[in-house]
Amino acid sequence: MLRKALSLITAAGIVYVYLQSQLQSGDALFLVASPNLAVNAALVAIAGAAVYVSFMEKFKSWQSYVISTISSVALGLIGFLGFSFASIENNFSGAILPMDYMVLMLLGVILGICTLSYQHVPLPRRISASDLLPSRLPSFKPVLSAWVPKTPVITIDRTRRSGPSTA
Secondary structure (H helix, E strand, O other): OHHHHHHHHHHHHHHHHHHHHHHOOOOHHHHOOOOOHHHHHHHHHHHHHHHHHHOOOEOOOHHHHHHHHHHHHHHHHHHHHHHHHOOOOOOHHHOOOHHHHHHHHHHHHHHHHHHHHOEOOOOOOOOOHHHOOOOOOOOOHHHHHHHOOOOOOOOOOOOOOOOOOOO
8 A cells, every 4th residue: 555655646646747847847846847848757657657566466467577676776876875865966867856866766666675575576587688578569570571581592694685775
């Protein structure tokens, strides 16, 4: 219940900041939060993913568990380091401001809570490169085999020309 409430409150706050950035980008809120459209859209997308993960009951595959774990560690680390070393003058030319770093850290905490509290399919003992991709990806082999002929067909024009044509 805590993870659902945290993710919904965070997503609502991010959507509010996004809407305010589109309506009034000169507001005092944007001294600490970014009015940049790309940054706000990325935060809304990450918050949507966090809400989706927080409403799941368990991870259906070990790949989603690994992705959630890596995302939580990366978001938490980026948020913590960015907020710790951020100043108003020196941070990606004003694109990402201190409140954005705090939101990234909070999204990392939400994904971390989900990662620690959900059940998941056990990890395999050995992991190969083909195991890292989900098994539901479409296969392009039938499409490629339709484009590439089995035996190459080369046609050679064997008509002999006896001189320059005078048409």
